[in-house]
Amino acid sequence: xxxxxxxxxxxxxxxxxxxxxxxxxxxxxxxxxxxxxxxxxxxxxxxxxxxxxxxxxxxxxxxxxxxxxxxxxxxxxxxxxxxxxxxxxxxxxxxxxxxxxxxxxxxxxxxxxxxxxxxxxxxxxxxxxxxxxxxxxxxxxxxxxxxxxxxxxxxx
Numbered sequence: 001x002x003x004x005x006x007x008x009x010x011x012x013x014x015x016x017x018x019x020x021x022x023x024x025x026x027x028x029x030x031x032x033x034x035x036x037x038x039x040x041x042x043x044x045x046x047x048x049x050x051x052x053x054x055x056x057x058x059x060x061x062x063x064x065x066x067x068x069x070x071x072x073x074x075x076x077x078x079x080x081x082x083x084x085x086x087x088x089x090x091x092x093x094x095x096x097x098x099x100x101x102x103x104x105x106x107x108x109x110x111x112x113x114x115x116x117x118x119x120x121x122x123x124x125x126x127x128x129x130x131x132x133x134x135x136x137x138x139x140x141x142x143x144x145x146x147x148x149x150x151x152x153x154x155x156x
Contacts, residue, residue: 014029067084
């Protein structure tokens with residue numbers, strides 16, 4: 001990291017702390033040449049490891065575009081999609097891991113999507129979980145019905 005005062009390229013980290021629930025890292029540094037101190041702010045990078053082994057940065061937009069396809073033709077607005085993507089990112093970041101498998105991102109999407117729109121949830125789950133028969137849909141619908149019944153019983 002270059003010193004902002006003398007432009008020397010060598011500095012050492014004196015103190016490091018996370019801010020905003022681990023989403024930002026503030027580092028206090030000391031220049032090796034002029035000994036002046038300065039602070040750097042870095043956004044914590046969250047990486048997704050795909051099945052192929054390729055690692056790429058987490059993208060909220062990729063979450064939104066995947067869920068948008070499942071919500072096509074459904075009464076779901078763009079704000080709801082952005083809120084869902086934020087929930088997914090918060091869930092993933094709360095694990096504290098710098099790298100997460102892509103299947104964990106998919107699992108983190110399923111919960112909020114189920115609450116947002118059941119039809120979109122079924123569409124997304126059918127692709128994500130690779131439904132191969134009508135029985136797979138029937139099992140998932142039965143699970144949705146049980147959840148709705150339990151929720152109604154709890155509200156009574």
